[in-house]
Amino acid sequence: MSEVIAGALAILVAPQTLAAVLASGLFGLFVGAVPGLTATMATALLVPLTFYMEPVPAIAAMITASAMAIFAGDIPSALLRMPGTPASAAYTDALHRLTRAGRVELGLGICLFASAVGGLFGALVLTLAAPALAEFALGFSTFEYFWLACLGLSCAAFVAGPRPLKGAIALLLGLLFSTVGLDPVTGVTRFTFGHVDLVGGLGLVPVLIGMFALAEILRFAATAERLRLEGRGPIGNVFAGVLPLLWRQRLAVARGNLLGVGIGALPGAGADIAAWISFALARRRAARRPDADGEAGAIAGGSAANNASLAAAYVPATVFGIPGDSITAIVIGVLFMKGLTPGPAVFLHQPELVYAVFFSFFLANLLLIPLGLLAIRLARRLLALPREVLMPIILLFCIVGAFAMTNTMFSVWVMLVMGVLGWLMEENGIPVAPLVLGLVLGPMVQENFLTSMMKSDGSFLAFFERPLAGALGVLTIAVWLAPLGIALARRLRRPKPALEA
Amino acid sequence: MRLGDLPLGLLVLALGVAVWLGAQQFPTMAYFRYGPGFFPGLIGILLAACGLVLVLQGLVAGGRARWFEAAPWTRTPRHLVDLALVAGAVVAYALLADRLGFLPTAFLLLWILIGRLWGRPWAAAPIAALATLLVHQAFAELLLVPLPWGLLEPVSGSLSWR
Numbered sequence: 001m002s003e004v005i006a007g008a009l010a011i012l013v014a015p016q017t018l019a020a021v022l023a024s025g026l027f028g029l030f031v032g033a034v035p036g037l038t039a040t041m042a043t044a045l046l047v048p049l050t051f052y053m054e055p056v057p058a059i060a061a062m063i064t065a066s067a068m069a070i071f072a073g074d075i076p077s078a079l080l081r082m083p084g085t086p087a088s089a090a091y092t093d094a095l096h097r098l099t100r101a102g103r104v105e106l107g108l109g110i111c112l113f114a115s116a117v118g119g120l121f122g123a124l125v126l127t128l129a130a131p132a133l134a135e136f137a138l139g140f141s142t143f144e145y146f147w148l149a150c151l152g153l154s155c156a157a158f159v160a161g162p163r164p165l166k167g168a169i170a171l172l173l174g175l176l177f178s179t180v181g182l183d184p185v186t187g188v189t190r191f192t193f194g195h196v197d198l199v200g201g202l203g204l205v206p207v208l209i210g211m212f213a214l215a216e217i218l219r220f221a222a223t224a225e226r227l228r229l230e231g232r233g234p235i236g237n238v239f240a241g242v243l244p245l246l247w248r249q250r251l252a253v254a255r256g257n258l259l260g261v262g263i264g265a266l267p268g269a270g271a272d273i274a275a276w277i278s279f280a281l282a283r284r285r286a287a288r289r290p291d292a293d294g295e296a297g298a299i300a301g302g303s304a305a306n307n308a309s310l311a312a313a314y315v316p317a318t319v320f321g322i323p324g325d326s327i328t329a330i331v332i333g334v335l336f337m338k339g340l341t342p343g344p345a346v347f348l349h350q351p352e353l354v355y356a357v358f359f360s361f362f363l364a365n366l367l368l369i370p371l372g373l374l375a376i377r378l379a380r381r382l383l384a385l386p387r388e389v390l391m392p393i394i395l396l397f398c399i400v401g402a403f404a405m406t407n408t409m410f411s412v413w414v415m416l417v418m419g420v421l422g423w424l425m426e427e428n429g430i431p432v433a434p435l436v437l438g439l440v441l442g443p444m445v446q447e448n449f450l451t452s453m454m455k456s457d458g459s460f461l462a463f464f465e466r467p468l469a470g471a472l473g474v475l476t477i478a479v480w481l482a483p484l485g486i487a488l489a490r491r492l493r494r495p496k497p498a499l500e501a
Numbered sequence: 502m503r504l505g506d507l508p509l510g511l512l513v514l515a516l517g518v519a520v521w522l523g524a525q526q527f528p529t530m531a532y533f534r535y536g537p538g539f540f541p542g543l544i545g546i547l548l549a550a551c552g553l554v555l556v557l558q559g560l561v562a563g564g565r566a567r568w569f570e571a572a573p574w575t576r577t578p579r580h581l582v583d584l585a586l587v588a589g590a591v592v593a594y595a596l597l598a599d600r601l602g603f604l605p606t607a608f609l610l611l612w613i614l615i616g617r618l619w620g621r622p623w624a625a626a627p628i629a630a631l632a633t634l635l636v637h638q639a640f641a642e643l644l645l646v647p648l649p650w651g652l653l654e655p656v657s658g659s660l661s662w663r
Contacts, residue, residue: 052644165551165558169513172548176520179541188527188537214591221583221618222574389625392614393632395587396607399594400636404646409595416591427572428504446540453535 008355011056012363020057021064021360025367028065029375032072033382034390035082036220039069039271039310043330044212045394047205048401055338056353059331060360066327067119067364070271070306071372074111075379078104087271087306090279091299098296106245108379109238110296111303112372113246114253118304119365121257122264122311126318127358133319134347142455143463145320146448147472149441152267152322154479157434159269164483166430174438175445177202184443185450197410204333206402206414207439211432212326213398214419217391219426235376249297252282256301257308264309267316270325270433271306278305311361318342318354321444326433329440336440503570506562510555517549583618590614602651603641604660607633 011017024046031042042065050058073084074095081096083089098107140148153175157167180191181201192198246253256278263274279302286294313324314331321342323329335342340353347354375382402415422432456462464470504512524545527538574580590610598606611629616622640646642662650657 049644165554169548169551169555172544172551176541176544176548179544183537186530186537190527190537190541191523218584218587221587222572222580386619388618388620389615389628391587392590392611392618392629393636395590395614396611396632396636399591400640400646400648403648404640404644407647409599412591412595416588416595419591420588428509449540450535458535 004351004355007352008359011352011356012060012359014057016054017057017060017356017360020053020061021363021367024061024065025068025364025371028068029072029371030382031065032069032084033075033375033379034385034387035076035080035084036216036387036391037394038085038212038216039066039073039087040212040326040330041216042066042069043327044208045397045401047208047330047334048404050334051205051337051405055335055340056356056360058334058338059357060363062327062331062334063357063360064364064367067307067310067361067368068371070310071112071115071303071368072375074115074303075108075375076383078107078111079379079383085271087275088303089272090275091302094279094295094299098299105236105238106241106296107299108235108376109240109242110246110300112238112369112376113242114256114300114303115307115372116365116368117246117253118257118260118307119311119368120362121304122261122308123358123361123365125261125308126311126314126361127355130315130319130354130358131347131351133315134344137319137344138348140320140344140468141466142448142452143466143469144472146445146452146463147469147476148320148322149445149448151472151476151479152316152320153434153437153441153445154476155267155269156437158479158483159266159273163429166428167434170425170430170432171434171438174435174440175442176438177207177435178439178442179446184447197408200406202414202418202439203405203411204337204439205405206411207418208330208333208436209398209402210415210418210420211422211436213394214415215422215426215432217395217398218419218423220387220391222423235379238373238376245293245296246300249293249300252285252297252301253304255282256304259301260305260308261312263305264312264324265315267322267324267437269309270313270327271309274309275302275306278302307365314357314361318346318357319344323437323440326436329433329436333440503572505559505568505570506555507559508568510552510557510559512552513555514549514552517545517547517552519545520548521545586614586617598651599649600651602653603648604633604637604653605651607636 027046028039028042031037031045032039043062046062046065050061053061069085070087073086073088076082076084077088077092077095078099081092083092088095095107095111098104153171157171158164159167178201181199182189189199259278259281260271260274263269263277264271279298282298282301283295286298309325310327313328316322316324317328317332321332323332332342340346398415398419399412402411403409405411422435425432425435452462464473521542522545524538524540524542527536527541529538530536574584590613594606594610608629611632612622612626615629616625619625637648641648653660
């Protein structure tokens with residue numbers, strides 16, 4: 001065990017890894033601090049660059065960038081009343097109220113330290129829970145994996161938005177896109193329409209960049225308004241009074257940590273939902289027991305929850321290869337491209353690799369404090385950069401990034417189509433994240449289904465014969481039926497008020 | 502541009518049916534029931550089912566749910582032009598980059614986009630030039646992505662470090 005840890009640390013402190021972590025950390029802070037650029041976008045924009053890196057620096061870079069971006073999203077919340085990333089949206093108003101009250105240092109200090117604490121707690125849970133779960137998962141066969149993938153996809157579709165039906169449509173679109181090209185089982189080309197470039201599939205990178213980056217730029221072009229900075233003057237010492245306040249509010253922070261980890265580990269629910277739930281619960285508590293800094297505690301809880309959920313999302317991602325949110329979906333896609341299949345076997349054969357990835361979470365969240373302080377100091381200058389200048393440059397980055405994977409203009413076209421589609425989907429209330437999860441997991445669902453069918457001579461019942469597979473199958477079907485049950489319950493309850501009226 | 506449940510459902514329904522029909526065209530395997538068409542066929546059926554439910558929900562909601570709701574940006578010409586420019590820039594790059602080369606194409610597109618969005622066309626030129634050179638350095642020189650030289654092919658040797 002100690003050899004494994006030493007090996008993992010050796011990979012992590014290699015100059016190439018440290019340089020990648022530092023550079024991507026600065027990149028993540030920048031992307032997170034600019035409203036309209038999300039943590040998912042930071043990760044997607046890194047993908048073409050990770051193509052040229054070793055696996056561990058590549059993953060460490062994406063982890064650092066996303067962790068930094070989630071914190072940095074709090075900075076424009078405080079100064080502009082505009083969340084830098086959707087994960088900060090829950091407590092943007094509360095944070096901005098602190099700024100208006102002249103306590104901007106306190107607000108940002110709370111966010112910085114609570115984020116680091118949440119991230120470290122998430123990393124700790126990941127490091128302790130994932131290996132134990134992996135040992136358990138070694139006994140899984142294709143039947144269990146089929147159900148797990150179905151369960152992950154269904155949860156993703158149902159928690160992604162207010163209307164599960166629209167999430168399901170997005171998911172099916174993603175699965176459909178994953179079938180384009182050569183069928184890995186039978187070698188038949190599907191949905192290529194005689195186009196040679198489509199034989200290899202749509203390609204994950206142009207789809208990711210289109211859906212998560214180009215779509216955001218299009219939305220910016222459609223809605224852009226000039227931003228106005230709140231308050232003036234330099235931001236002072238963010239340390240003053242923060243640590244005692246966090247200690248008084250330690251329960252709120254702890255609740256945020258636990259909620260973040262629990263929600264993050266659920267497939268499909270990510271940092272945004274963790275922050276919303278944690279903040280809402282803390283607010284309700286504070287309302288019941290009036291407390292001078294109850295609102296600050298609620299902000300700390302939300303800020304800790306979104307960073308904690310980021311790490312916890314890697315539990316299902318590394319153990320089962322099932323992404324917990326759209327960022328881990330991207331990371332899994334990158335691992336596939338590097339010829340690594342996430343799953344319990346990696347824990348067995350390349351434990352150093354797994355632990356190096358886990359340790360990079362600790363590194364990222366420790367780095368968050370110095371780099372975050374730097375970002376807070378530079379915040380006003382950073383936010384003064386006009387987005388009207390940044391967006392076109394990011395557009396060029398998207399074009400070149402999509403091109404770089406295949407060196408064909410075809411990828412640029414795919415990115416454009418996916419960007420427009422992603423933007424139109426969001427406009428119409430269809431979430432994009434389930435589509436990307438479907439695209440990444442599609443081949444896994446299909447291969448496990450077909451292999452299981454070959455093993456069982458084409459009998460569907462085999463999917464329920466093994467006890468674990470049966471339990472997972474029942475659970476999956478329960479998730480499918482849940483929306484119907486909820487709708488039915490609502491219908492049964494509705495007539496009552498109608499009669500009274 | 503926001504579609505109501507009814508038209509959106511019809512769209513998804515049509516897509517599902519088309520996918521299912523497409524999946525029927527795939528060859529079947531002699532000894533195996535689940536050929537290449539099985540999965541796409543299943544996806545098609547599920548898509549059609551989702552579309553159908555959406556159509557029904559749209560019908561139940563009745564008069565209140567309109568077919569089509571125009572988003573705010575459709576009423577402001579500025580936003581419409583901006584949108585067309587962003588999407589058009591990608592199209593223009595895909596069509597022109599091989600002929601003109603990366604450097605001139607990227608510079609022109611950035612200049613036009615930044616100048617238009619920012620409203621300061623002259624200040625935009627040096628920024629566009631600098632950004633183009635930086636992206637070129639990072640991708641073509643550092644990561645060895647073969648960005649097209651186009652018109653600059655004859656002088657590419659003197660423009661590259663390699």
